[in-house]
Amino acid sequence: MVCVCLRRQARLRREYIYRKSIEERERTIHEKKQKIKQSLEENKIVPVDLRKDAVYLEKTLDWDGDGADGLTTHVDDEYKWAGVEDPKIMITTARDPSSKLKQFAKEIKLLFPNSQRINRGNYEMKQLIDACRANDVTDLIMVHEHRGVPDALVVCHLPYGPTAYFTLSSVVMRHDIPDVGTMSEAYPHLIFNNFTSKLGKRVQNILKYLFPVPKEDSKRVVTFANEEDYISFRHHVYKYVDKELELKEVGPRFEMKIYQIILGTLETADTADVEWVYRPYMNTAKKRKVLSVE
Structure with missing residues (x-):
């Protein structure tokens, strides 16, 4: 039983570290999407550094609407139960x-x-x-x-x-x-x-x-x-x-x-x-x- 708990803790820790490691990459992609979205809404030219990936990123914008979860960070993992359960x-x-x-x-x-x-x-x-x-x-x-x-x-x-x-x-x-x-x-x-x-x-x-x-x-x-x-x-x-x-x-x-x-x-x-x-x-x-x- 103790070994099972230790393995579970290790697995959850690895998952948390992995999510934290890809946070910067997801933030960069999120910023690119926002720039492309702003260009489309304002009918402006897409920035040069984004043109290569603009078509692919534009197709994924439909999933980033008001109802989407948006960009998550390690803070969301740390305090996800805040206000729901009393702290101990x-x-x-x-x-x-x-x-x-x-x-x-x-x-x-x-x-x-x-x-x-x-x-x-x-x-x-x-x-x-x-x-x-x-x-x-x-x-x-x-x-x-x-x-x-x-x-x-x-x-x-x-x-x-x-x-x-x-x-x-x-x-x-x-x-x-x-x-x-x-x-x-x-x-x-x-x-x-x-x-x-x-x-x-x-x-x-x-x-x-x-x-x-x-x-x-x-x-x-x-x-x-x-x-x-x-x-x-x-x-x-x-x-x-x-x-x-x-x-x-x-x-x-x-x-x-x-x-x-x-x-x-x-x-x-x-x-x-x-x-x-x-x-x-x-x-x-x-x-x-x-x-x-x-």
Whole structure:
């Protein structure tokens, strides 16, 4: 039975890698079709570099109408069940965590609905990932620390990726916020501000699909606000008192900064393709805003 499951996982992984490998070729063909379609609609001359294949591509345009699926990417494979099935989150830490990191992991567990926390112990990364896949976990979140202060968060989407790496700063935990009260377990509404670039949309999707679809009457709000590529995370509940809106922070709160995205899972981090990486030592690093378009 175990061998059958392993063979099935290997086959699905090969199929996913193959679809991802032909993605660029399909995108090129799709762009050529769009150029030919535009030329025909506007009664213009077909570009010289497309004339050789124009007749063949024109015959396939009928299959690319409004009812067709259109161009698909590896993102469609990664998040094809988003919004249909609730995510299932597993939260863990680096090895030998401090008491403060354990406390932070507990607060992260309260933050995400349908999440569970597991003690890292002596588990190898491959063992953790295989256990998550076997239990239909959709995302593995790992928190790291430096001298007792949480300083990094890794979001690994399963079964194939992507994996996003964030640095954390200015971390304020729930028990450090005065009069914090109890945390609602309702599915939160999400607010994303200033994620306008292509990479910004990608990061927004990675974070958005960690949460299930909320009900309209939910009084819980989670905010991701981007300011110069630093993502401010805030968590509030609200209520109306005498027709006045009262907003109360329930924590935790921290600043996040994306520094790498790989097209794979944590156990394949050394060999996976790098989708994007932060390069702070380039001459234009100070000028660039990667999550927003100015």
